[in-house]
Amino acid sequence: MCAGVRAGRDGHRGPVRGVAEEEKAYDTRKSHLCVFIVVASLAAVQRDQQIPVIFKASFDKANRQDLKSYRGPGLERGLEMLRQVKETTGLPVLTDVHETHQVAPVAEVADIIQIPAFLSRQTDLLVAAANSGRVVNLKKGQMLSAETMLLAAKKIAITQDDSVGVDGFFFETHLDPKQALCDAATMLPIDELEPLLEELIAISKASKALS
Template sequence: MVWEQLRRAKPLFVIAGPNVLQGREHALRVAEKIADIRAKRGLVMIFKASFDKANRTSWGSYRGPGLHAGLEILRDVKSAFDLPIITDIHETQQAEEVASVADVIQIPAFLCRQTDLLVSAAKTGRIIHIKKGQFASATVMREAANKILRAGNDKVMLCERGTSFGYSDLVVDPRNLVWMKESGLPVVLDVTHSLQQPSANIVELSNGVKVMRADSPPPMLGRVAQPPWQSVVSGASSASMIPELGCMAAALGVNGIFIEVDEDPSKAPCDGQLQWPLERLEPLLEAWMHIAIARTLL
């Protein structure tokens, strides 16, 4: 049922929610707002949140409540608002348990080539949303999707989330959206992580708080402190260009847009600088929908 809703969504569907679960009440508040927008605007919307950010750069970075507690929160969200759920897995053994709650299983960008992970997700029968690796081409993504198809699951979507541009920056090549659409599969643009400047800053904690560029030559690390380092690596990104990326995606005819939102992004424990304020989500989506509708008239 969810798959058919996504395939038929006009002018496009939306995946929205916080980067990572921060507790039951927080998730329910965000989900309630998303459900309200869905009802008011007649949009197909999916609630997104991670139970574990297993690929955080630094040892001390917040990861989330974990698999079991996280799935309980997502189950409550689904029950309370009848919202489809998407969340990501990082290990093959997580697939079946996550599939008991999630309607869509997301494959993280860094893991988009991991055959065993893709196959384990595919065998659940759930919709599979594959994030394009920052290192991957549209051709690589076609092959990733083919692994899902070969495993007997034809419910697969491809997601553009930027391409590495030097050490600590990403850019979106709009041609990738066009090329991935040629596969005939639904294509999504992640307007959040496409704006990352990943691991751009090091917050050094051992000698007070000191911020420096993480792409500095390696000897700088040695001059600051001896290992293991008491530091946290963070991004230097900004959500300010989210509207423009969404406009581009809508104009190019994507099937869906992925956007992370929070009540107060400045307090979010992960990627807060990239998340869009929840209270400003509805007018942003309205603008994108107008562009997507206009494109259908061409």
């Protein structure tokens, strides 16, 4: 646990994770506006549904296929936006790191550090994130077996008291997915998020009642 974020079944954070991507717009004002409209919606979901919500956004999409693809606002501006999200809503924030030198500045702002799927075997990056004192969200590499991912998780666990778990839902949501400059095909319109969560909450309650 750190900064009020606990991973796991009994933790305050984690049972359902609402995740939003920043609006990847070139206009600064438009970008800020989109982020905070989405954040306000997520804060309302947390309040109304009484579930933990974590805001996720990327300051740099370093793994774009096309060199000309938009990558994000950059480390400095991206972290400042995440800091504003925390200060205005109280929501914990999550962002990814791609290089070891990014871990320290990210850990000053983010409650959770994410390791991208394609970097899930990078030992130095995993150990640096684990040593930051923040919760680490390790995405599964598409090319890795469950057994290989277990080895990756152990790189983190060895520095975090073997506290490893799998819990929560990860969503990408946007005001208008068609206008998103990144991952538009996998975005959920923000107005469809809460109805979906209500279904998942009902399923979760029914499942727990049977266990």
